[in-house]
Amino acid sequence: MSPTTIFSPESSAARMIFDLSLLVYVVCTVIFVVVSALLIYALVKYRKRRGDETREPAQIFGSKQIELAWTIIPIIIVLVLFLSSVRVIAATQDAKMPPGTIEVNVVGHQYWWEYRYPGLGVVTANELHIPTSDPAKPTPTLLHLYSADANHSYWVPRLAGKTDLIPNHPNQLWFDPEKPGLYLGQCAQYCGVQHAKMLLRVYVHSPDDFRRWIEEQKEPARQVDTVARGRELFERTNCMNCHTIAGTPATGRFGPDLTHLMSRETLAAGIVPNNRDNLRAWIKDPNSLKPGSLMPAIAFDDAELDAVTDYLMTLR
């Protein structure tokens, strides 16, 4: 089964859409079958037969009753579909969020996702971690969607429909998954050269696991002495201008927060596994993995590159 299918909803937001869609598919299929059948019947029954070259059939110019019927019936069908849609629109967009809601500020960048949990004091990037939501005591996640540059769109099909991230135009998106797991998606509004590589990874945890993850993320960066050389390089070259590592002088905001870089499973917005080789290749030249990425290649030599990589590998 595709991990991004719209037919396997895992949150009430997605389930409402799924239920509505079933009605729509059935209605459309019935209309298609009926009209096609009439069309095929007409084409077969009234086809020109051999020898019937010159006859002109009876010329019928119209019929008020028939035309009225095929105006009224579609209007009724339209009304039914309209009212069904309106219910879901209201239930989704105008839903009241319960007190246990986890609020996350999402900022779309070219070409990565910034996540800030204002109530919980956590900042991370590219991999969203949220708790499951028990219908008896709901703890849905509410995303506040912003953009730092162009338009993006947040689409994790199994959790919700998509909502855009537009500069100067904050939006909201919520979901309440009941089952833990990893849910995939990607940016769904053309945002530039690497639009295709802004992948979404949403990790849904049980409430306990989620609490543990939060505690880990709140810690400042680990200080490991053996990688002092790498840390020194990081702080002396341009890295600090774009990246934050909590508890160090690095407070740049242009690029992802790296405080707990190694707690992430992937790099560069989900496109490659997070391991030493990929990390090293990324630092050496981001364009080798993601041509058009806005991170420049820093001119490290091999020894410096290894040092910086070793340093980053300690940021669990």
Add this chain to the structure above:
Amino acid sequence: MTTVQLSEAETPWVLPSAGRVGMFSLIAAEVSIFVIFIVAYLFYLGKSVTGPTPAILHPPIFLSVCLLSSSATMELAVRGLKRTGARGFIGWWLLTFALGATFLAGTGLEWRHLIQDEGLTISTNLFGTTFYSLVGLHGFHVLVGLVLMLLTAGFAARGLLSRESAPKVEVLALYWHFVDVVWVVVFTVVYLVGR
């Protein structure tokens, strides 16, 4: 008394003039463009982050009177053309041109004041962008009208204008009236509603 029905073949076959239909169509298209600029103007009212606001504007009453009366003088010019040919036409026509040119010159002076004294340019803020774009778009249409009027005056000077030219000149007059109606709307939106 009996009425006799004319057969279809005997009734006159009258169709609208291509020039008038064409000009109305052009006006419809132009209205569409202006509507978009007006929507942008209204949408951005009060949304400028910094810089001067519409409070600095002074309604150009005199200029508006000039422009709107030019519609009247143009009508008189066309009527003169229909009645007596080029001679009854050229005076009113040149007056129309003068009134329109005054409007443009006055707009230019207003803009100079706004730029130099109030510091409002097209790049200052949203108000500047939308103001100069909308008023400038209208001013451009006035300029085009003036050029066409000049051309027509040129034809008149070469003796090419006669009573038969009246339908064509009427089409141009339609355009000029449209420009004036647009000014009424722009004036209302920018100098009345927006302030």
Add this chain to the structure above:
Amino acid sequence: MTTESLVLPAAAAPEKTWLERAHAWVTTVDHKRLGIMYIVFALVCLVVGGLEATIIRLQLMKAHANVVSPEVFNELFTMHGTTMIFFVAMPIMFGAANYLAPLMIGARDMAFPRLNAFTFWLTVFGAALLYYSLLGGYGLYGDAFAPNVGWFAYAPLTAKTFSRGHSNDYWTLALLVSGFGSVGTAINVIATIFSQRCRGMTLGRMPLAVWLFLVMCVLVLFTLTPLTAAQLMLLVDRYLGGHFFDAQAGGSAVLWMHFFWVFGHPEVYVLALPAYGFLSEIIQVFSRKAIFGYPAMVAASIVIAFISMSVWAHHMFSVGMTSYGNTFFVITTMAISVPTGIKIFNWLATIWGGKVDFKVPMLWAIAFLFQFLVAGLTGVMLACAPLDWHLTNSYFVVAHFHYVIVGALFMAVFGAFYFWYPKVVGRMLSEKLGRWHFWLFVIGFHLTFDFMHIPGFLGMPRRIYTYEPGRGWDVWNVIIGIGVLFQGVGTLILVFNLIRSAKKGKPAGNDPWDAWTLEWSTSSPPPEYNFATLPVVRSRRPLWDLKHPEDPDWKYE
């Protein structure tokens, strides 16, 4: 009172050199020649746009393929969309209107022949500007050649910050220029239809195709111009420091979307309406019956044009409008399906009780009917905003609109080619090659666009130069690519047929299809003056009246 048209014999003229002939074409103001040039120009651009699509599909056949770089891919889909809409579909419709409208209303030419030539060359110049970007796009800081912001060029991607070179200015300027051409042509067609009709042809007696050209052109007046306005605003932003769409200064990216789609949605109806006109003419002739419900067909067309101006934000359901805004656009979008359905039912009723002749034009019309039905129904699915929150910006939408534009509109255009080519050229297109074209193209169309809905259902967004394996999208993209091959071969057969039949086709005579509208009363091809004496008509089907004097239409209308 006769509608027979005598063709005055041409005096024997000395042979012209090819240079003289080319000059005659380039400087022509004859609506027929301009119509032909529009269509030839559109076919050339169709081949270019088709090549762009082929490369796109090749790149997407496999996850993480490397056929083209991401930059080139982004230029390809931008150019493909822009070319197909503005330099293929629009010119074909304007070319058809140009060629057919004066003939169908019994006129000698358009109301403004020189404006006609001017607006044609504006369109060609626009295309030249767009493609010149391949040479000139690399501006001072240029980061691309051809435009690469998608055919809808959403702000703020088009701001100087994100589009540093001049590539996207070529998009803006090309469409600005050809937009003036389109509005000029629309004005011309409207003026022609109102002021050049032959005696007796009231508006209620015009062929449906003419009605649809009229409605289309009125719609053009109101829909092309918002795009013109928005593009002027974009130029102000980029070159005069304006802030229309500058988020930092309080400008709104969403405002661009509104302006663009106020143009963009009615634009597709601009393309669709003439196709409906072709359908009506073809179905009547090949079912041997008058159109069922002419007044309803006219009314439905006008209503469609009207409603089409109120649905635009269904392209923006995911943008974060309020629930009230979304609701409004759901109802207007669904409402448009009612008059559209009426049209389908009227065509069905025209066929019903008729005598269907499956010549090639009718094959295309039948394909249109089934495919337009499906396209309309997927449109209804998209109209349900919550479902659209999944399907918008996914391959489902790409499948839907190609179903409309290729499966319906283009097939109507192909039908129109086979129907009116004999009139334009004087020779029939080969039926055999026509059937090969038809079946290859239809099979290819379904391979590509039926299966394209599936990746949309499975979460594949549009405008991505590659995708991750393991999402279940791979096999569908392969099938889509295979369909492209069939369509390409079919199109080549069409081009071959068009060229070959000009010399080798069976001579057509005035009226090869035994049809009923005025263009079939004059010679094939028509003389430059169209009709020796201007016709006088008494009904919607003047040639039916002539051929059936015992049972003329004017008795029933």
